[in-house]
Amino acid sequence: MEKTNQKLYQKLTYKVxxxxxxxxxxxxxxxxxxxxxxxxRDIGKIIERDQAMASKILRLANSASYGFSQRIRTISHAIVCLGFNKVKSLALTVSTLKMLSDSLAKYNLDAGALYKHSLAVAVAANIIAEKTKAKDPEEVYLMGLLHDIGKLIINTHTTNELEDVWTYYKTHKDIKFFQAEKAVFGFDHADIGGEAARGWNLPNELCNAIGYHHTPHSAPGDNRCAFIIHLADGIAKTIDIGKGLSSDQSIAVELEGTFKERNLEVINLKNEDIMGIREQVSIKLHEVIDELDNNEDS
Incomplete structure (x- = not known):
């Protein structure tokens, strides 16, 4: 790793x-x-204070996806019909949509690309946690939504520094973009995201899952959440959002890195589990995206 660019790091993490x-x-x-x-009732009160969010959740609850015969008119009623965890997940999904929906030109990400990838990671993490019983599915869902928040901070609060990262990335074969960030800056977007989570006073496990999602073996303490997000990120990268499952080549690339047996063992998964999880994620992800798109159109 190159020497850390302390000036840039402090700029991105001071009062993050x-x-x-x-x-x-x-x-x-x-x-x-x-x-x-x-x-x-506690959850309902928080959601109802945000009228725009409450309205979106009620539109989702009344959509054809759920097929309730009677109209749902209040958040409390939505919680009764959909369940506590479902409404909480909808609220978190809707509220992060605004944060992550803009384009990130310095990362070459079009509008909506970061949000859809983050949603894919959240869905994958939720399914992995349900299958393995390693962690609470709702907790890792939120970790998935926020895992790349460091990219947003770097994109917003730098000038042309990422140009050097892109140059390094394009001139070095067989490396991932976060490794190019590490080489040029001495830190990557995951490090910045982890610091942001700490600045928000989020739980340590959530901070570590974000900060170490590319390097879960280095996460302090119980690193299972970091491994779940790491694997969920890999699965999300093999799904062509908007079309479905992508080529076998993308799976092969991830099998060489993310899906190594030593990574899977931490949360009691095997390589043969990945394809089934991947199919589940693709189906569920597109259901969620359709729900959100229909909600925006209504």
Whole structure:
């Protein structure tokens, strides 16, 4: 690794919570999620304070996807019909949509690309956690949504620094983009994302999952969440969002790296599990995207 660009690192991490404030609704939902005594009414109150979010959730709840015979008119009613965890996931998904939907020109990402990838990772993480029972599916869903938040911070608060990263990336074969960031900056977008999560006072496990999603073996303490997000990220990269499963070549590339047996063993997965999980993720992801797209159109 090259020497860390301390000036740039400090610029991106000093009062990072001010550089990119976490939406109040997301922050409050996360705090409540870690409270064992939280009630459906508590969640409902938070969502209802954000009228735009409440309206979107009610439109989703009344969509054909759920097929309820009676109209759902309140968030409390939505929680009764859809369930506590489903409404919480919808709220987190809708609230992060605004943060992640813009284009990231310096990363060559079109509008919506970061959000759809993050959603794919969230869905994959949720399915992996359900299958392995390694971690709470709802917790890792949020980690998936926020895992690349460091890209947004770097894209927004740098000038032309990423040009050097792109040059390095294009002139060095067989490396991933985060490795080019490490080589040029001495840190990568995951490091910045982890610091952002700490600046938002999020739980340590969530901070580590974001900060070490490319290097889960280095995550301190219980690193299973970091491994789940790492594997979910790999699965998401093999799905052509908008079309379905991509080529076998993309799977082969990930099998050489992300899906190594030593990575899978941490959360009790085997290579033969990956294809089944991948198919589940593709189906579920496109269902969620269709729901959100229909909601925006209505």
């Amino acid at each position: 919570g001010d550089l990119l404030p976490l939406p109040t609704t997301v922050s409050e939902l996360i705090k409540l999620a870690n409270n064992p005594n939280v009630t459906s």
